[in-house]
Amino acid sequence: MGDHCEQTMRNLSGYIDRELSDADVRQVKAHLDDCPPCDKVFEFQAEMKRLVRKECCTDDAPARLREWVRQLATEKPKPAG
């Protein structure tokens, strides 16, 4: 594993989370284009993040809770329960 690989792996979370500076993004992107093994790791970790989001976004608030909040927004709050 070369220096570029190690540096890219250190920056991978920041890259996936869009937290890197433009200069660092360019550096990571250039390395991933050149290095298929690192690119596969990137693809997998990015897919894991998408998976967590997809699986956890399926629980919507129950209708009665939604209605309770709607009432709070439009009138005086009633005791919770």
Next chain:
Amino acid sequence: MSSDFSLFERHVDALYRSALRLTRKPEDAEDLVQETYLRAYRYRNRFKPGTNEKAWLFTIMTNVFRNRLRQRPAPEDPIDAPGTDFSIYDQLRREGMPVHLMSPEEIIVDRGFGDEVKHALEELPIPMRMVVVLVDVEDFSYKEVASILGIKIGTVMSRLHRGRQALQKKLWEYSGRPKARPVAVGAH
């Protein structure tokens, strides 16, 4: 005032699903969201218009949640756990799986990761779980998470890193368990 407060109403699903990951129980999640909204309503004049109302609501909710934990500590929750250096990808590669020839979707489907993501997430220690939920599910930036939880950005990053590794480790453990198979009726 009602028009101001209706700005907060749209985040009820996000608050609820996160509350569910934190409390693990639908009735506790509902109660947590209600208390969050009651406080938001009570302190609505403290909200600065034009700032991120979703982050404001999550700040309230995580504070309420942490206060409740202090009052009723859950014995099964470790306060924090040591880092587990783990990645599913590396593990599969070590086991000789041709991961470099597979798409990430193929790897995930092949091992049946997916079904148990929520369960795995709910087993993470709470400090890590909060950060993973806020970043990966709710899409807050590291800076926003630092502000919501009142911690440093470096702490957000280390908890996120350890949390994601721990999540993958849990998923790995689940996927190794024997799965219930349908009984083959009438099979020859």
